[in-house]
Amino acid sequence: MTSSLSTASPPEVRRRPRRWLQKNLFNSWLNGLITIALGGVLLWAGVEFLTWAIVEADWRVIPANLPLYFVGRYPADQYWRLWLMLAIIGALSGLTWGVLAQRVVRLFTVPVLVGLSLGGLGMMLIPTPPIYRLFGLGITLVSVFSAWGGRQLARQFSQLGQWLSLLWAVTFLVAFWLIRGGLGLKVVSSNDWGGLLLTVLMSVASILLCFPLGVLLALGRQSSLPVVRGLSMAYIELVRGVPLISILFMGQVMIPLFLPEGVRPDRVARAILGLTLFSAAYLAENVRGGLQAIPRGQWEAANALGFNAPLTVGLIVLPQAIKISIPAIVGQFIGLFQDTTLLSIVGLLELLGISRAILANPEFLGKYGETYLFIGVIYWGFCYAMSIGSRRLEQQLNTGQR
Amino acid sequence: MTQSQTEMIQDAGDAGIETRPMIVAQDVQKWYDNHFHALRGVSLTVNKGEVVVIMGPSGSGKSTFIRTFNALESYQKGRIEVDGIHLCHDLKNIAEIRREVGMVFQQFNLFPHLTVLKNVTLAPIWVRRWPKAKAEEVAMRLLERVGILEQAHKYPGQLSGGQQQRVAIARALAMQPKIMLFDEPTSALDPEMVREVLDVMLSLARSGMTMVVVTHEVGFAREVADRVVLMADGLLVEAATPEDFFNRPQEDRTKKFLSQIL
Numbered sequence: 001m002t003s004s005l006s007t008a009s010p011p012e013v014r015r016r017p018r019r020w021l022q023k024n025l026f027n028s029w030l031n032g033l034i035t036i037a038l039g040g041v042l043l044w045a046g047v048e049f050l051t052w053a054i055v056e057a058d059w060r061v062i063p064a065n066l067p068l069y070f071v072g073r074y075p076a077d078q079y080w081r082l083w084l085m086l087a088i089i090g091a092l093s094g095l096t097w098g099v100l101a102q103r104v105v106r107l108f109t110v111p112v113l114v115g116l117s118l119g120g121l122g123m124m125l126i127p128t129p130p131i132y133r134l135f136g137l138g139i140t141l142v143s144v145f146s147a148w149g150g151r152q153l154a155r156q157f158s159q160l161g162q163w164l165s166l167l168w169a170v171t172f173l174v175a176f177w178l179i180r181g182g183l184g185l186k187v188v189s190s191n192d193w194g195g196l197l198l199t200v201l202m203s204v205a206s207i208l209l210c211f212p213l214g215v216l217l218a219l220g221r222q223s224s225l226p227v228v229r230g231l232s233m234a235y236i237e238l239v240r241g242v243p244l245i246s247i248l249f250m251g252q253v254m255i256p257l258f259l260p261e262g263v264r265p266d267r268v269a270r271a272i273l274g275l276t277l278f279s280a281a282y283l284a285e286n287v288r289g290g291l292q293a294i295p296r297g298q299w300e301a302a303n304a305l306g307f308n309a310p311l312t313v314g315l316i317v318l319p320q321a322i323k324i325s326i327p328a329i330v331g332q333f334i335g336l337f338q339d340t341t342l343l344s345i346v347g348l349l350e351l352l353g354i355s356r357a358i359l360a361n362p363e364f365l366g367k368y369g370e371t372y373l374f375i376g377v378i379y380w381g382f383c384y385a386m387s388i389g390s391r392r393l394e395q396q397l398n399t400g401q402r
Numbered sequence: 403m404t405q406s407q408t409e410m411i412q413d414a415g416d417a418g419i420e421t422r423p424m425i426v427a428q429d430v431q432k433w434y435d436n437h438f439h440a441l442r443g444v445s446l447t448v449n450k451g452e453v454v455v456i457m458g459p460s461g462s463g464k465s466t467f468i469r470t471f472n473a474l475e476s477y478q479k480g481r482i483e484v485d486g487i488h489l490c491h492d493l494k495n496i497a498e499i500r501r502e503v504g505m506v507f508q509q510f511n512l513f514p515h516l517t518v519l520k521n522v523t524l525a526p527i528w529v530r531r532w533p534k535a536k537a538e539e540v541a542m543r544l545l546e547r548v549g550i551l552e553q554a555h556k557y558p559g560q561l562s563g564g565q566q567q568r569v570a571i572a573r574a575l576a577m578q579p580k581i582m583l584f585d586e587p588t589s590a591l592d593p594e595m596v597r598e599v600l601d602v603m604l605s606l607a608r609s610g611m612t613m614v615v616v617t618h619e620v621g622f623a624r625e626v627a628d629r630v631v632l633m634a635d636g637l638l639v640e641a642a643t644p645e646d647f648f649n650r651p652q653e654d655r656t657k658k659f660l661s662q663i664l
Contacts, residue, residue: 304505306577308497315528316513
């Protein structure tokens with residue numbers, strides 16, 4: 001309509017570094033002083049850290065124990081199963097990314113390419129036998145290729161997106177089978193799972209299980225049936241009033257006491273159960289916040305159209321409520337991932353537990369800085385990835401803006 | 403009004419030939435939880451094909467009254483029958499009535515997470531159990547009728563208020579209701595968008611739809627209504643043809659109301 005007006009663009013503001021510095025760091029003498037003081041502290045800390053990392057630190061503890069950090073005492077002759085699992089997950093991740101990004105003009109933008117090359121380079125630099133470095137690089141390439149392929153496929157078959165979630169469900173089962181064995185594969189007892197493998201396995205399983213449970217609890221708490229509401233509230237308040245560590249202790253120490261001799265559920269299963277039951281209560285509160293944000297008019301419109309209560313919740317209220325709660329839910333999942341470290345206290349050899357075991361080895365005594373920094377970076381990497389994923393998901397679901 | 407549009411509203415063609423009551427409300431009384439007596443014995447009969455406009459000052463109970471017709475509000479005394487079905491606490495009756503009664507709200511209440519097309523097809527697919535193809539075909543015809551065909555794949559948040567309200571009308575019509583309730587459909591709209599919504603309602607009325615409209619639009623009431631009703635303080639004050647209502651009001655309360663809005 002007003003094309004002559006809309007073509008006008010705002011005057012271009014050129015950012016000059018000096019102006020920027022003046023405006024943001026030195027706009028008064030007090031701020032200038034603070035800038036100089038804080039800059040000095042940061043510089044000093046940086047120099048100290050680098051001196052330690054390059055000169056003093058003895059990084060041999062990392063490469064020498066790399067398999068332990070990643071998979072614990074998983075038998076080395078069965079590593080191929082884990083590599084296969086990684087390859088499947090890598091391919092499916094790539095495919096999912098390609099399908100989700102089908103409308104994006106360029107799949108491999110500069111930041112993505114930089115990230116991929118850094119990832120590939122990192123794979124090559126991992127201090128493992130060369131064959132494993134090649135595996136790592138290969139999986140990266142498989143992901144890239146399936147991302148490209150997924151994009152091409154999704155443009156031809158619009159149904160593909162609906163099959164992805166099913167494919168993921170199958171993949172989780174296959175991954176679990178590959179880790180555990182059975183059905184023709186040698187069984188690897190859960191006592192031998194460890195390191196990052198165990199951390200990720202327990203987190204993913206707990207996240208997948210606590211989500212439906214949390215949603216049900218949130219709905220139960222909003223229910224008009226007094227018994228359902230009462231039980232949900234009682235559960236949520238009870239669990240939220242108890243520290244996670246005590247629930248985990250209960251799972252590892254108390255449950256076996258109650259059960260008859262010989263009946264002893266798997267330690268990992270008990271840990272997952274504890275994490276799930278704990279997180280579900282918090283998740284329920286997050287989802288409840290989302291449910292309460294849905295205006296009454298949505299219920300009324302659904303009722304007026306003849307939807308019954310389950311359909312109203314499933315088709316109209318819950319999709320919107322979960323969309324609103326995504327940031328809180330992902331925050332909860334990040335917390336859950338970090339909470340798996342508590343399991344090292346009850347004796348599970350997940351990433352932190354195995355690190356403590358390595359530090360107890362006389363050969364690597366006192367290498368705290370190196371070890372904790374290393375696993376800290378790993379934890380950060382996973383949490384940051386979840387955080388980015390959540391932001392992407394929000395953008396994907398954002399339908400309100402013009 | 404084209405042939406297909408007339409066909410879409412079932413049973414509408416024989417309006418005026420018989421006077422079958424579609425809504426019968428007798429001495430309806432409602433108290434809110436805080437004991438506020440919102441409806442103090444309201445009786446109204448709406449015949450098939452009739453357009454009844456309810457006017458009245460805010461807080462007079464007119465919205466509450468029409469919301470009892472599809473059980474969005476409960477009532478404690480009196481009796482309501484919709485298309486011969488007694489509206490009581492029986493969930494089966496309520497579900498049956500809601501399938502036959504469409505409603506358009508002041509705040510549109512579109513589902514923001516679904517496209518316009520999905521907003522319109524959701525209820526036919528899940529409540530009426532129509533196949534998707536049929537639901538979409540009907541939806542596209544309705545969207546064309548209300549003039550939003552080009553926006554079918556946009557989200558409600560991307561449309562203007564007037565467009566959203568027209569989608570809401572299409573959404574209600576997609577269930578092929580026998581009765582349409584309008585709860586102040588133009589009150590939340592910018593002035594320049596009121597006309598487009600009223601035009602859709604006008605053509606709907608001309609097609610023989612039974613309509614109960616709560617509105618402040620005097621022009622619409624004069625032009626379209628078969629009867630205009632004034633409610634005040636939870637009571638039905640006066641019901642008359644638009645001609646009598648606006649030119650020869652009988653009750654003092656009506657005269658006072660008209661002097662305030664005209």
